[in-house]
Amino acid sequence: MLRNIRVLALFMGVGVLAGLGRAEDETFFHMQWVHPDNEMAYYIVDDGEGRWLPSAQGVSMFALGFEHGYTTPGEKARRYRTLSLSGHDSGWIEAPVTVTGTVTRAGNPLKADYRLSPDGTPAGSGEDFYLPLRDAYDKAWIEAGLDRHYALDRVELTADAEGRFPRDFDLEITVDGGEHWNVVPKARFLHFPNPGDATVVVRLNGVVADGVRLVTFHRDPEADGSYALALGAMRVIGDREFRFAADGLTEREQACWNNLWLIFGEAANEIHDYHNPVWPTDRPYSGGMLAIFSSEWALWNAMKMAWIDSKWMPDWIDTIRRYPITDRGYIYLTPTEDRHLGHSRHYAGTAIYVSAVSHYYLMTRDRASLEEKSGVDGLSILEKADRGMGLFLDELGGRSGLVTIDDPELQGLPESRSANYWDGWPFGYQSAYLNAHVYDALIRYADLLEALGGEGRRAKMMRTAAARMKRRFNQTFWNEAKGRYIGWIDARGERIDYGFTFLNLKAVDFGLAPPERAGRIMAWINGDREIADDTSIGRDIYHWNIAPRSTTLSAESTGDKRFKLFHGQAVELGDFNHASWEINAQNGGMILFTSYYDLHARLRVLGFDNAMERMRAILNEAARTELRWMPITPFGVGTPVGAVREFPESGLVPFFFIDGVMGIRPIPEGLSIHPRFPESWGEVTVRDFHFAGRTFDITASHKIAERTIEPCGGQGLCVRVPAGVESRLSNPASRP
Template identity: 35%
Template sequence: MFTRLMLAPLASLLCCQLVVAQERLPEFRVPGKETLTQPLEGMFQRHHSAKTNCSLWDAWLPMSTLWPAIGNDPSASECRDFYRRVYLAREIDASGYVTMNQHRGHAHPGGWPFPLWEQAGGAGWHFTVQHDPYREMMQMRTMDAKAVEFVGAEAIEQSDRYGLQLTTTGETTSLTLPVRPFDSFVAPFVVIEWSSDKLPADAAVQLQWRHQEDKQFSAAQSIDVVKDSGVGGQYGAGLKLSVVPMFTHEKWNGRIEQLRLTWTNQQPQRMTIRNIHTATDTRHPITNALYVRGCCEYFGWTRDVNFLRKNIERMRTAVAYSLREFRVREEGAMLVTWPGHDGRAGFTRDANGHKQTRHGRGVGNNYWDLLPFGHYDCYASIIEFDMLRAMAKLEQAIATHPAWEVGAPKLTSEELNQIAADLKANAGQRFWDAEKGRFVACIDADGVAHDFGFTFLNLEAIYYDFATPEQAKQILSWVEGARVVEGDTSTGADIYHWRFAPRATTKRNIDWYCWVWNNPESIAWGGQVQDGGAVLGFSYHDLMARLKVLGPDNAAARLSEITRWYAEVEAEGGYRAYYAKPGRGSLQGGGTPGGLGLDHEFFESVLVPQVMLYGFLGFQPTSEGYAIDPQLPADWPSLEVTRIAAADHVIDVKASRETLEIGFQKVGTQPLKLQLPPGPWKLTGGEATLEGQTLSIDPERSPRQIRVERE
């Protein structure tokens, strides 16, 4: 998931909370299958309630944490309150881009914290390095303010606490930074962290540059600076960030020699500047879709109409940005044209095999941050497709509930569904390799498709209904090992070498990475998560894909293998103790690199137990309430999931082949509607109303136990 160089800062600074103390959690009850359910409950206990401000996990953690009612007084309020605050406050810049909201970095502050400007060969002027997460790793040195040429400034001071401070004088203040040459390609942005909010609202701020051949700065090589770009709240220094899109200026080219920052004044003002540095474009094209998906999950589980009123226009802005920025309707796919995101690797090899590093190229686009997804991006297209359908369902619910008093959208539910359908039809063909029977990662700017047997990509394509039924069958025949793809490194049973999940990739990759990961051959196959390794959490997509295509017996057999592995791991003292033994693989996380992602920053491990709720029980939030459509394996007489926080109720749901039972641990105030599976049903117990397949429960009738049976 993360580069070797970045593991230590990330492990210490990632804004996530993990609960490790024993809690009373939902139980999974299957008579006679305790050897499966008990390890699965243990896994849930280990990973439950993970929550983070970072957009990257918005599609995985909310769905896993908003429904479990935990504790002696069962409630999901802690995680719900957390995500309500997060989603109402998530930074969206003026263009509509939803920020990543990771920790302080040396890259675009609205994107992933790295690659750093130091790794790109850019330039930085840090007037303090105090509390910088990369201070030791990059051996950072404070920039001496005496080397800066000041005009219109006095009382100039520098300290570790604040950085550079000065008092403005006259009509204009300027800082001409010391000469530090760099290639403009590796510096699409310049970031200024400063107290720009102290400047007058109409103050003009400009950043100028010159090339070596330029004798002086000129107005022709100047760009306006937005005083506050609306990103970087996670930096925590109390300053504003100006993120200057240098790449948009036609004269930002070649090798840059020097920069000058200038602004106008009205009266003397004390100013603080912490740093100025170039930045790689580390934005991810999927943050908008993930944010919208997370917001939809929150509303689906809570039915919090007040949240919807406050946040719906922000969600609509996020949708509009992604459709516009990535030309989804025009291209029938997500087309990423950001600097460094063209799908090409960060290094090439000549005829003799010698490498040439291409700094600034191959920037990550998603969770798999070493891999240069981009240009025509399959993974981003899949995530966008899912978001469009989720938003369409929400807009449909809004349209049918005028009492919610939520304004009408610019894109209706029907229009969103049509865009999604067109995206699936076009991108589903564009990225499908018919010969190999699987989706490729992307098609780069040279028209080259990249495929290393990405199991995660293909299983998510099935999970999100992006794959057609025929494509899904071909994908699973390959992942299961029944079908061999010529040229793959891992085939057959070896695809599940790690037992708990399929390998992330099935073909050795030593050529297609970001420029910072330019010696992949030094790590053995399977020794890196993104090259033959595996991530526990994404077994969820494997299980759900199997359930959808191969049926519940197949999915249950795979789940049994996972829980058998987990029981063995626990018997030997947990993940770290188990994998400390040679030959079992190497764990990544907590500051160490490796091939297996299970704990520490791999919060998505909480996904695996969700297959009991969303998969085998088939319990899902809908626009009207909740739906239940159980898929029980042949040897499961029934399945009960307890402590489900549905809206403001806490319920237990038990399903057999002929009956459904809903028991209330807590009765809330909101009416509850459950959509039952197809077929005739009759109410045989409890206070409720059954019309067709819709079971309506009025909380004022004090429901305690509801039972329906197939007729």
């Protein structure tokens, strides 16, 4: 069985294993098992205190960094083993540890109503389960129904008195009393060894549910040839401490909102090929991701990682420090590529890099990381951001208020290449998308300069340039007849407009659209104002329900064949293929993160209740499917929808709780908190919010008269602020 399989135990320091970025200590160590076929496999750690802790699956050749705190000090006979999906078992590998520091286990055992499938037979107090089954493949489960929703820390399982334990099983959760069940991806196990007297602890990382069940789908026969589901105990551990809590939401809605963040924000319970959340996983395990370390994703990375103080943030900072920059100021998309997937230069990436650096600093006040010189070119992140702004202001005409791309490959023509994230469209020459992001970068960079101190004159210059760009943007890109912004003007002077919802929503959110124009845009996207020539009008714009279509005019309708894909083959529009209307996410399909800008645009123009009506539509679908959408087309690829896998930006949708509902944003002076919700919402809380090296639980309510700050739990601070007005936490150079 183990022939040609190599097992490696790696106990190495920082930087030896790419992407792990943490030194070994008594709570953290590395494991790696190399299989010649690179099978998917999971690890089990025996912590030496009677607990088995299984990991999520990942490709066997990649190392796993495993973290576990101990409840008692001393010498621990820690060990681990690895099991592949085809049944290869490494056997136990010794990894002893001496423990000096200890932790307190989170959560409490929850009272549950235990039932057995398929008819819901009551099963007592959570111990000594036995269910006779017809055959080896008879699906069966043990369900633990909870009296309300809880944030689940873990499920603990033991073998029964006769030593029986499920061989193949997974854990599923429900948020609606059992109407819909969804698998927790990391809690899927095949060929699980019998734990004997040990307790199997499956970590759930705070997933919110009102029920959890253990599901088996294959089992070995009993001694007499019969089949049964047998288990000693099933204990569900959790508490009522939701990361996002709001009296104005139902418990189901709170559960869905929290779980969307766990899936698409932190990706804590997902399966990742490389055992890290910055790399996607292919079917059938495609799920949420934390980040993609490309400059086009840089701002979204900063937004998602800074407030949770992600352990992956130092790796990201080190990566963007190594991005090369040209003499003109164009910043590469990765440390090795100046082109997106080797195809085209994305000038928007440079503007987004600047925005990301600004957000990172304002959230962390980590000046040292931004001033550290790169070992590649000797430049710091701050120097690259400054030169990046110079690209737009000095090289591409930005001081006039309008950036024009002079790259001959990016002229916005049918034969031109793409120039931004939306890589099926040749946004180029005078691009509304690029100009919008340069405007955003100018505003954010001005904030950064003010926060750094001593840069007031330059900050004022950036704000002046931004005001000029706003004027020129509206003069250049507004389509009065259709009441929306066009995508770009090509080098021949043709104005290109396919009803780019994503662009118009960003323009509203960024503050580029004056109130009257913002109102017309939202009336169009909301379906209240129809544009006769468009392919999609009215309610059909939300054909996908959880986000608007990316475009409302089909790429095929004009005959100029500007929309094209470059991945692997040329696409001729007019044929029915994976670039066709509703078959491709960029041509009548949708990408989930657009809803983040939709929600903010609604909040700005149509008000809080309207934004929440849209969010509730998303949460209702999340209760059924968790938005794990990757539909199959006639061409066998999931191109109509962008949500899972290489779309970590989907995490912006639940992030709306932070900067939309709670109105939290970093400013030069510190942290601004301006909750927008109505009085009927009662109290709203976000927990474990990291800002400038401190951790806060922030609660807002209309019943709170003034801001208060006091210690609460460990090193954290509890902040209570009035809703409807702005409160501030001061610059962290002094205590708030």
